[in-house]
Amino acid sequence: MSIAIASDTALGISHEERLQRALAGDEGAFAWIVETYSSDMARVCLVVVGDLELADEAVAAAWPIAWRTLGRLRDPERLRSWLISIAANQARQMARARRRRMVREIAVPVTDQPAHVSDRDSEIDLKNALSRLSPDDRALLAFRYVAGFDSNELARATGLSPSGTRARLARLLDRMRMELGDD
Amino acid sequence: MTETSNFEDRFAAQLRAYAAPAARPPSREAVASAVEAARNVRVQRRLWWPAWGSNRTNTSAKLLAAAAAVLVVAVVGSQFLPRSGGVGVQPTTAPSPTGPGSSEAPASLTPSRSGDGSLPVGQHLIEPGRPHGEDRVTVTIPAPGWFAPDEGSLTKDLGGGNRVTVVVVPGDYYTVPRSICNWQTDEQKRFPPSVEAFVDFLAEQTYDTPDESLTREFSAPEDLTIDGYFGQRIMNAVQEYPDSDPSACDEQRFCTLQDRDGFGCVLSHPEPGTLDTIWVVHPGENRLYFLVVASTGRPDPELRAEMNAMVNSMTFYVD
Numbered sequence: 001m002s003i004a005i006a007s008d009t010a011l012g013i014s015h016e017e018r019l020q021r022a023l024a025g026d027e028g029a030f031a032w033i034v035e036t037y038s039s040d041m042a043r044v045c046l047v048v049v050g051d052l053e054l055a056d057e058a059v060a061a062a063w064p065i066a067w068r069t070l071g072r073l074r075d076p077e078r079l080r081s082w083l084i085s086i087a088a089n090q091a092r093q094m095a096r097a098r099r100r101r102m103v104r105e106i107a108v109p110v111t112d113q114p115a116h117v118s119d120r121d122s123e124i125d126l127k128n129a130l131s132r133l134s135p136d137d138r139a140l141l142a143f144r145y146v147a148g149f150d151s152n153e154l155a156r157a158t159g160l161s162p163s164g165t166r167a168r169l170a171r172l173l174d175r176m177r178m179e180l181g182d183d
Numbered sequence: 184m185t186e187t188s189n190f191e192d193r194f195a196a197q198l199r200a201y202a203a204p205a206a207r208p209p210s211r212e213a214v215a216s217a218v219e220a221a222r223n224v225r226v227q228r229r230l231w232w233p234a235w236g237s238n239r240t241n242t243s244a245k246l247l248a249a250a251a252a253v254l255v256v257a258v259v260g261s262q263f264l265p266r267s268g269g270v271g272v273q274p275t276t277a278p279s280p281t282g283p284g285s286s287e288a289p290a291s292l293t294p295s296r297s298g299d300g301s302l303p304v305g306q307h308l309i310e311p312g313r314p315h316g317e318d319r320v321t322v323t324i325p326a327p328g329w330f331a332p333d334e335g336s337l338t339k340d341l342g343g344g345n346r347v348t349v350v351v352v353p354g355d356y357y358t359v360p361r362s363i364c365n366w367q368t369d370e371q372k373r374f375p376p377s378v379e380a381f382v383d384f385l386a387e388q389t390y391d392t393p394d395e396s397l398t399r400e401f402s403a404p405e406d407l408t409i410d411g412y413f414g415q416r417i418m419n420a421v422q423e424y425p426d427s428d429p430s431a432c433d434e435q436r437f438c439t440l441q442d443r444d445g446f447g448c449v450l451s452h453p454e455p456g457t458l459d460t461i462w463v464v465h466p467g468e469n470r471l472y473f474l475v476v477a478s479t480g481r482p483d484p485e486l487r488a489e490m491n492a493m494v495n496s497m498t499f500y501v502d
Contacts, residue, residue, distance in 0.1 A: 022221075025221075027218050027221070027222070030217065030218045030221040031214050031217075031218050034209060034213070034214045034217040034218065035208065035209060035214060038208070038209035038213065038214075038217075039205070039206050039207060039208065039209070040206075042205035042206070042207075042209075043199075043202035043203070043205045043206050044202070045205070046201075046202050046204065046205040047198065047201065047202050052204055052205060055205050056205075056213070059209075059213075060213065060216060060217065063216075063217040063220045063221070064220040064223070065383070067220060067221040068387060069383050069386075069387070085379065085380075086380075089377060089380045122197060123200075123201060126197055126198070126201055127201070130201075141198060142198070142202065144195075145194065145195040145198045145199065146198055146199055146202045155413055156379060156406075157379070158377070161408065161411060161412060161413045164412075164413075173190065173191055173194065176194055177190050177194075180194070
């Protein structure tokens with residue numbers, strides 16, 4: 001299967017042809033889609049759920065949904081953002097379910113912060129700041145800054161209008177700036 | 184501005200670094216599992232009016248679908264009325280602001296119906312009721328003949344089976360059954376206010392019989408805006424049920440949409456021959472609105488225009 005994928009790539013097969021092949025049941029086309037987009041899906045899911053294993057589970061849960069609904073994807077160029085959105089929805093549901101079970105996490109207090117915090121400290125701060133956001137807000141940040149969605153893709157993924165997503169992103173950035181102590 | 188951009192750049196870099204551990208190729212097992220999933224599900228090949236190619240679709244259903252393709256309206260038969268929720272329709276004399284960001288409902292409300300039962304032309308206020316009692320939706324009735332036969336519906340009946348009704352149903356979470364027959368006992372999915380996720384799952388609903396499971400075959404989701412808010416619309420010319428007797432179904436009826444607990448039915452399923460169109464609009468972070476669209480009988484051009492105007496006139500005031 002991997003040989004077929006490499007060969008297809010070398011031939012420069014378009015997204016549309018890939019999709020047509022997938023719709024026709026070509027398992028090589030399915031595998032190509034999985035290998036091409038899993039990483040981007042998992043990165044967004046990791047921001048949403050904050051756990052690598054859960055992120056992989058969200059991606060795995062997204063595939064059956066994607067295959068069932070692949071025929072409704074009208075624009076093949078939207079395949080990446082469409083798959084990421086499906087995976088993020090799975091991740092959001094997992095995050096909500098997990099949040100209901102968890103005792104609320106206590107944030108690590110930021111005291112006597114040095115002028116140049118280490119990367120590790122920054123990561124902890126970021127993780128704490130993200131944990132205080134809703135899964136929807138984490139997904140929005142991940143869509144924009146990890147997956148690089150444009151305003152139309154954001155609108156489709158979130159159900160908000162393009163202007164609504166811009167306003168919400170601006171609010172989230174302000175909040176992150178305060179939470180991360182970036183003045 | 185520059186400071187904001189600098190922080191945005193730094194934050195974006197930090198977030199990408201945070202997500203980087205997930206940026207690796209999927210394992211061989213993960214790929215095999217995903218491909219196996221593809222083997223096990225029926226990949227839907229098309230949804231642009233798939234009923235055209237269906238052997239199950241009769242000529243009248245095709246004509247109905249053709250007529251509906253040009254409609255941009257939200258109409259629902261009275262059978263779709265929410266069973267609970269206390270939706271109320273009242274006329275209002277105050278003009279309403281429109282568009283996202285409108286935060287105040289019209290203040291001046293007056294009692295509802297005229298003497299013959301039909302509602303006066305003009306703007307009316309719909310109060311969706313529970314669980315969002317503070318929400319308000321306004322709609323402008325452009326012509327005489329519309330009436331509110333009961334709570335929550337705006338109906339116009341031209342006779343000869345040509346009847347339409349408009350209903351607005353709000354929700355934060357709703358439960359969608361996979362099967363409209365075994366809607367309490369089979370798989371259910373609860374949705375956050377995400378238009379696309381909701382529409383995708385709704386479009387996969389099945390009729391189940393002991394012998395087969397058929398999808399409802401909605402049209403492809405169509406992006407739209409109402410009152411400036413994003414939404415999607417899907418349509419379905421309701422076919423004859425594989426087994427039209429719902430007596431074997433949960434609560435002896437078909438159900439399209441459940442309440443948030445997954446036990447009560449918010450929207451019953453339309454009758455065969457109905458053009459069923461569902462608009463899902465997202466007017467607030469924690470709210471979806473469902474405008475369930477259906478028409479029976481031969482669509483009248485004037486009625487179509489009225490329905491079109493009514494839907495386009497809707498404004499949402501989300502609590």
